[in-house]
Amino acid sequence: MKINDYEKDFFPAWVQSEGEAGDVAISTRIRLARNLKGIPFPNYANEAQLSKINDEICRTIQERPPIEQLALIKVEELNANDRLILVEKHLCSPQFIDQSHLRMLLINREQSVSVMVNEEDHLRIQAITAGFSLEGALGLANQMDDYFEESLDVCFDENYGYLTSCPTNVGTGLRASVMLHLPGLAMVDQVKKVLTALIHIGISIRGLYGEGTESIGDLYQVSNSVTLGRTEADLSGNLRSVCRQVIERERAVRESLLKDSRIQLEDRVCRSYGILTQARMLSSQEGLKLLSDVKLGVELGIIPKINKKMLKELLFLIRASILQKIIGKELSPAERDFYRASIIRDKLKIQEGSGEPNV
């Protein structure tokens, strides 16, 4: 297992840094849906039409290369595991890898910007940044959008705005989402209360893997649910103020737990740390849950020795597809649990030994 070999280029930039409000916010994502004029939306397009979209994109990139080079991946040429890795890296949606024929993905070197070609819309431009950074992610996504719109003729209606395959995306075509780590609110049983209140003001809450998934490791995706009749600035402004409130609420709960229930809190995060340093088998779900506790402990200074960047990498490393990539072969569930535990033990031991400061 040479995990270190992977690290340089393997991790997306958002995994390798903390970003603003990194104590609560893991990452921020912006997605823009765009469609080319004169060709049916991908779900209604035939093979020739899907091919035409691909050709248009390839031609654009060749004729007028973007400032930052983009890698072009034909999804159907990847094996199943490499496709799953793209999902874990949040470079594409789970739906995109299922229907791989004539689907292309563009990715920049930092893996902060990606473009799905022929997902639900012709173009789905995505940008992902570390921590809480709606401006940063929006900036990256807009840059890529501007690049394509300079060369391509995109469906835009004066009244409705950008036209998209699904009506919920019509308007700005923008979905902004922030991944929040809310162990404090979960501990005092307030997550549901706080988050369901947001639904009434046009905010959606999802689990780790998007729509319809459960929260694991106290991770929640908070995003805007409507785009029609709003400006991009409205949408990201609304989400920004909501996220800021949730982040402050989470911080306040953590502080009050630290003040009023310090021993109980220490007990919980330290036990989780103890199990992670010793377990021989760990499911993905248990691993995330324990790492979630440890992250909380590190943020609150209860477990001071652990490097935050390494911890964020671990949250990502222990996913099934990433494990299989690192080990270099397909693994049974029991083997995955074994290697997952083994990698976590190694990483935490390296950490303890190195005396690396807690950046």
Add this chain to the structure above:
Amino acid sequence: MKINDYEKDFFPAWVQSEGEAGDVAISTRIRLARNLKGIPFPNYANEAQLSKINDEICRTIQERPPIEQLALIKVEELNANDRLILVEKHLCSPQFIDQSHLRMLLINREQSVSVMVNEEDHLRIQAITAGFSLEGALGLANQMDDYFEESLDVCFDENYGYLTSCPTNVGTGLRASVMLHLPGLAMVDQVKKVLTALIHIGISIRGLYGEGTESIGDLYQVSNSVTLGRTEADLSGNLRSVCRQVIERERAVRESLLKDSRIQLEDRVCRSYGILTQARMLSSQEGLKLLSDVKLGVELGIIPKINKKMLKELLFLIRASILQKIIGKELSPAERDFYRASIIRDKLKIQEGSGEPNV
């Protein structure tokens, strides 16, 4: 917390050594019930008669001191916690400290031999040794019995043998018991099956604290249930062969677990070790359960760094009364859980640091 100050004289000898078959057997106890002629059994005796028993014993010890000096403790002069400590050290029964008036306890320096005066019988001579050692414990108890019988007139009937307050003790007045650690059998869900089979051949099974108590930490007391119509040699011979079989069965299960389910076994004992090294609060029951796992891991070489003697001491140290003695004050349940976790962490850390070999 100066735990180390206590250690020299604080621990009974059986806690500080492993003894034969110490991988499974914790300790062996022999108890002999004796009564003096001409005075009613303690439950029927009045104050004057109970006093007379005490006087007889004191006179004997003064006039003809035993080879090894005995400390004489008047139970009613002890505070509640010091009484509980005597029970945890297995130097007397829980019933003995409840009815303390005119009850005396004699203890040798090693705390391997004790005599309860005016418990259910006038004299209850007890010997306790480390590991599986019926001969050793019987030897110590007989020595003390001989000493008293040389000076005192003891109730003995040619047909029935020694006469005792409770009919189940008539005959030899002997109860022999071995404390066994059976995590392997517990893991494969065979404890009940194996142990209930023994009931039919005159063997009793109890939890850690004697009659009617549940097993904690996979610890079981296996003892003879009848004494009438048998010789001492019969009784201890029967128990010896039964215990040997149970010990062999436990060892075989451990080996097969190690062979067939090594990862699962490692996972369990290492997780328990991880929690013990990190928890900030531990109940007595959880502490014993986790230490039980760790002891199994140490015996099987899965956790090699831990000194077995220290581990046996920990099983003893974490009892409520011992904790209160060490900390030097009465503790609330929450405080006990806190100090219990703290002492375990300290001991395990000292252990890891010292590199002391696993004796």
